[in-house]
Amino acid sequence: MQWTVQVAHSDHRFPCSSNETILEAAQRAGLEIPYSCRKGVCITCQGKVSAGSIESSGTVRSAEKDGTFDALFCASRPRSDVTIAPRRVSRPLGMGQPREVTARVFRKQLVAPGVTQLHLRFPIGQRVAFKAGQYMDVLLPGGERRSYSMANSPAEADGVQMHVRMHPGGAFSDAVLAGLQPGDALRLKMPYGEVEPDGRDPRPLLLLATGTGFAPVASILEEAVRRRWARPLILYRGGRQPDDLYLPEFPARWARRLRDFRYVPVLSQPDPSWTGRTGRVPAAAATDYPVMSGLQVYASGSPAMVASARESFTKLHGLPEADFFADAFIPSTQAGAEAA
Numbered sequence: 001m002q003w004t005v006q007v008a009h010s011d012h013r014f015p016c017s018s019n020e021t022i023l024e025a026a027q028r029a030g031l032e033i034p035y036s037c038r039k040g041v042c043i044t045c046q047g048k049v050s051a052g053s054i055e056s057s058g059t060v061r062s063a064e065k066d067g068t069f070d071a072l073f074c075a076s077r078p079r080s081d082v083t084i085a086p087r088r089v090s091r092p093l094g095m096g097q098p099r100e101v102t103a104r105v106f107r108k109q110l111v112a113p114g115v116t117q118l119h120l121r122f123p124i125g126q127r128v129a130f131k132a133g134q135y136m137d138v139l140l141p142g143g144e145r146r147s148y149s150m151a152n153s154p155a156e157a158d159g160v161q162m163h164v165r166m167h168p169g170g171a172f173s174d175a176v177l178a179g180l181q182p183g184d185a186l187r188l189k190m191p192y193g194e195v196e197p198d199g200r201d202p203r204p205l206l207l208l209a210t211g212t213g214f215a216p217v218a219s220i221l222e223e224a225v226r227r228r229w230a231r232p233l234i235l236y237r238g239g240r241q242p243d244d245l246y247l248p249e250f251p252a253r254w255a256r257r258l259r260d261f262r263y264v265p266v267l268s269q270p271d272p273s274w275t276g277r278t279g280r281v282p283a284a285a286a287t288d289y290p291v292m293s294g295l296q297v298y299a300s301g302s303p304a305m306v307a308s309a310r311e312s313f314t315k316l317h318g319l320p321e322a323d324f325f326a327d328a329f330i331p332s333t334q335a336g337a338e339a340a
């Protein structure tokens with residue numbers, strides 16, 4: 001059955017069948033609404049439904065007095081014509097739909113215990129445009145896929161870099177990665193994700209990263225260097241031990257090359273010789289910025305860190321929901337299962 005989705009207060013409307021998600025249909029119609037995991041977990045795609053009914057496999061909050069309710073568009077399928085109000089909506093110029101490409105391993109390097117930096121190159125003459133903060137799916141034999149953020153600047157569109165955390169038994173990070181040699185091929189589908197911070201926005205941008213959540217942050221900051229962003233950029237980077245703060249030369253370079261950049265490494269289990277900040281990244285950022293109403297935040301890494309930052313910043317520190325962007329590194333095995 002085919003329904004019509006109307007975007008409230010706009011002339012955007014698009015068809016959506018009963019068995020596709022509102023996010024998929026919006027993308028097919030060339031509209032961008034914020035999203036990350038596509039699994040009903042990260043709540044990046046959450047918006048309002050003000051008319052009509054949906055079926056949802058993600059969490060949906062109870063209806064407000066006027067009948068409006070919150071929905072996760074990546075996990076919602078229409079059951080009638082619906083009117084939606086995403087947090088943002090735009091019609092991008094010149095950015096294509098995700099497409100498959102075969103890339104070859106150029107370099108592979110262990111940069112921290114359990115973290116590999118992988119450089120991939122596209123075939124000669126082929127470029128795949130992406131935006132800082134987006135991610136790719138690695139397509140595995142047998143049909144499985146694993147999501148990884150691009151870690152390089154979009155300006156280097158002849159290839160991609162990834163920071164891969166090894167998970168014991170991981171279909172990609174253990175079974176495939178260990179055997180990859182320079183020249184080996186990997187099938188990718190990209191780009192995905194719509195959480196790009198805007199370099200022209202004058203507000204300070206607070207970046208939070210734990211573990212390999214450093215990858216999309218590196219891409220954003222490389223882009224900031226290349227495009228000479230003037231907005232203040234503050235990076236809180238968390239790990240347990242100093243080793244977790246891999247590629248330390250990157251923040252040092254950003255400090256030299258960006259106009260207004262502050263770097264705050266935070267360790268949760270440091271040894272006594274550590275003289276820097278300790279504890280959790282969201283708590284450290286909230287101590288330094290107790291009033292967040294004039295900021296934007298981008299958080300990437302463990303789902304627990306992202307959830308804690310979202311909860312604390314929006315509920316206790318005045319950050320508007322619309323100014324919190326996130327990529328939660330959700331395991332491929334996890335998907336939202338709560339019925340609406």
Ligand SMILES: Cc1cc2nc3c(=O)[nH]c(=O)nc-3n(C[C@H](O)[C@H](O)[C@H](O)COP(=O)(O)OP(=O)(O)OC[C@H]3O[C@@H](n4cnc5c(N)ncnc54)[C@H](O)[C@@H]3O)c2cc1C
Pocket residue numbers: 036037135146147148149150162163164165166167168169170171172173174193212213215216327328329330331332333
């Ligand atoms: C938008 C997005 C971007 C991402 N970007 C990156 C990135 O740049 N770098 C990166 O390293 N990861 C990233 N991830 C996370 C990555 O896709 C998953 O961790 C993926 O499941 C790893 O695949 P695997 O083959 O290593 O392990 P799998 O075969 O998926 O799982 C093997 C075992 O490890 C466990 N496991 C897997 N991932 C995790 C996890 N994150 N936390 C705890 N346990 C886990 C599983 O539950 C399972 O028991 C991203 C995820 C998303 C949604």
Ligand code: FES
Pocket residue numbers: 034035036037038039040041042043044045046058072073074075
């Ligand atoms: S993109 Fe919909 S919940 Fe993550």
